[in-house]
Amino acid sequence: MRIYELDSVDSTNEYAKKLIKEVSRSIPFIVRANQQTSGKGQGSNRWESRAKENLLCSIVIKPQHILAEEQFLISQVVSVALLDVLSEFNLNAFIKWPNDIYVNHKKVAGILIENTILGANIEHCIIGIGLNINQTEFSEKIPNPSSLKKETGKHFEIHQVLERIVSRINFHFNHRNEISKKYEENLYLRNIESLFYDACKNPFKGCITGVNEIGQLLIENSNTQEILKFSNQEVQFSIT
Ligand code: BTN
Numbered sequence: 185m186r187i188y189e190l191d192s193v194d195s196t197n198e199y200a201k202k203l204i205k206e207v208s209r210s211i212p213f214i215v216r217a218n219q220q221t222s223g224k225g226q227g228s229n230r231w232e233s234r235a236k237e238n239l240l241c242s243i244v245i246k247p248q249h250i251l252a253e254e255q256f257l258i259s260q261v262v263s264v265a266l267l268d269v270l271s272e273f274n275l276n277a278f279i280k281w282p283n284d285i286y287v288n289h290k291k292v293a294g295i296l297i298e299n300t301i302l303g304a305n306i307e308h309c310i311i312g313i314g315l316n317i318n319q320t321e322f323s324e325k326i327p328n329p330s331s332l333k334k335e336t337g338k339h340f341e342i343h344q345v346l347e348r349i350v351s352r353i354n355f356h357f358n359h360r361n362e363i364s365k366k367y368e369e370n371l372y373l374r375n376i377e378s379l380f381y382d383a384c385k386n387p388f389k390g391c392i393t394g395v396n397e398i399g400q401l402l403i404e405n406s407n408t409q410e411i412l413k414f415s416n417q418e419v420q421f422s423i424t
Pocket of ligand 1: 220284312
């Protein structure tokens, strides 16, 4: 897959969008940058990362045989692919729903997937991945960060990590029947009673039991035993 290597860019996802618009550009491709001046996170969050220390990339694909209504599958594939790579480095990672990657209760990676939908289909998909690799000091503004180096004490080659991620993403796109199970099995705090806050900031205790086919998080309320369904941004974990 062609990789566009940049020293500095506003956001690899935004740059990828511009490349997609160029008529002769062939998909798939990857944009990777040493540094982002305006890295985007989920919602209105920003993604901060020190220059040259981490993986900042956008993988652009035309998903084959995935309908718009099945788009959560892409999140599952990418999250599980990241877990596979971290386990190759002996790290036991979990997916904090919907697609943050946690090691030892700290966030090492975030994923920002931006799909362009055409009718019932996904025209193309930008998979933005920010994986903290060799950075060991973080701004106090960032809640709960960590990196591969902080967790293992080892230095990693960013290109090699990217290569492994792409390989595992391809693998899981080709073995889709297993992906929901793998995703659910590795959900952070699954089956562990925890404190959550609903959209009105009301606290409640519950256990994550899994996700449904559209990617909503299922939490069994400890008081009522009711299974509650949450879409993205509708529930907060007491740990950030
Ligand atoms: C999140 O956890 O909020 C998602 C973070 C996604 C960050 C990556 S870094 C590469 C790509 N380009 C961006 O601007 N954002 C994503």
